[in-house]
Amino acid sequence: MAQLLLVEDDAQVRSALTRALTERGHAVTSACAGMPGLTRALEDRPDLVVLDLGLPDLDGCEVLRMLRAVSAVPVIVATARDDEPEIVRALDAGADDYVVKPFSAAHLDARIRAVLRRGR
Incomplete structure (x- = not known):
């Protein structure tokens, strides 16, 4: 179905x-x-990025801002952070959607x- 990058x-x-x-048909x-996520996003040009916020080298919102400066690739934030200010911060930074862990693969x-679909 889609080429995804999971950070x-x-x-x-x-x-x-x-x-x-992958079992649902995506190439992941x-x-x-x-930083490796940013590099892969620019090199691989995925259809969509699934991005965690709690990363070891950079805050996920900073990664999102850096990615938005050079790409319009859709981004879904997938994180355990469920407080409203975090959600608003990620959406304001350019996230297209936000899901809170735990969630099902479906x-x-x-x-x-x-x-x-919205991007078509």
């Missing part, structure tokens, strides 16, 4: 989401931190499809 520092979450989204590449896949 997630937790290896177990990254592996589980990669497997689940991943990065474990913000839920994330539905959000991915919805964001990609």
Whole structure:
């Protein structure tokens, strides 16, 4: 279906989401931190980025701002941060959608499809 980039520092979450989204027909590449994620986004040109906020090298909103400066690729923030100021901050930084962990792979896949539909 879509070429996705998953930027997630937790290896177990990254592996589980990669497997689940691949099983749903997506091609998934991943990065474990913000700077490698930015590099992959620019090199691979994915259809959509799934971005965690709690990254080891950069705050996810900073990664999002840097990505927005050079790309219009759709971004879904997928994070455990569920407080309203964080959600507003991510959306203001350029996120196209925001999902709070834990979520099912089916839920994330539905959000991915919805964001990609809006971009057509």
